Amino acid sequence: DIVMTQTPLSSPVTLGQPASISCRSSQSLEHSDGNTYLSWLQQRPGQPPRLLIYKISNRFSGVPDRFSGSGAGTDFTLKISRVEPEDVGVYYCMQATQFPRTFGQGTKVEIK
Amino acid sequence: QVLLVQSGTEVQKPGASVKISCKASGYTFSNFYMHWVRQAPGQGLEWVGIINPTGDSISYALKFQGRVTMTRDTSTSTVYMELRSLRSEDTAVYYCARAWNQYFDYWGQGTLVTVSS
8 A cells, every 4th residue: 555644744834824734655656647646635623525636736626726736756745825714624645546545644734 | 516415423333334325416426436435533534445336346445345335326326335343443434525537526524433332
C-alpha cells in the first residue's frame, strides 16, 4: 500500500495569513497513463469530507481560489493564501493512483 | 444537485452484523462507481472498498475481505455495505462517496456505527 505522510499535523494560523501543508507519498503517484492522482480533502468539524483539489492542482467546483495545490512525483503541497474562519478543519491528502486508496493522517488547521 | 443520503445510526453488539444504505439522487446512478470510507472516533480516513453500478465489479481493502459485502439496487439508486463479525474497533462513521475520475467528489452525511456489549 502507498503510505501518505503529512506535515505538520497541526497548523495554528492567524486569520488572513497563509497556511501550507505538505504531503509525501511512499512511492511515485504517477500512473502508467501519465496522470498523477493526488487530491486534497477538507473536513470541517462535524461534517463529511469535501473534495478541494484533484489531480494535484485542480480546484473542484465551488472551491475558492485561495486554495492551491502543487507538486509532482512523491511531494505535494496544499496552500491557503489567506486563511478565513471557514477554513478551520482537518485537511487530508489522498492518492487515487492505485488501490487501496490511502490518505494522509490529516492536518488540523486552527486559528491562533 | 447530487445527494447521497445514508441510513441512520446503528448500535450493534460484538459479533453481530450491520448493513448501511446510501441512496443516491441528482445524477445518473448507472454512470458512477461508489466508494465506502470509514473514520474511527477522532481518527483519520480509511478506505473500505468500491462497487460499480451494476454490482459486478467490486474491490475491498484487504483488511475487510471476508467480512464486508457491498451490493447495489439500481431500481432505487441505493448502494449497501454490510460488515459482519463486528468488533469494537469497527466503531466508526461510515461514509459513501461517489467515484469521479478516480476521486471522491460527493460524500454522504455519514452513518455512525457503534459496537458495544
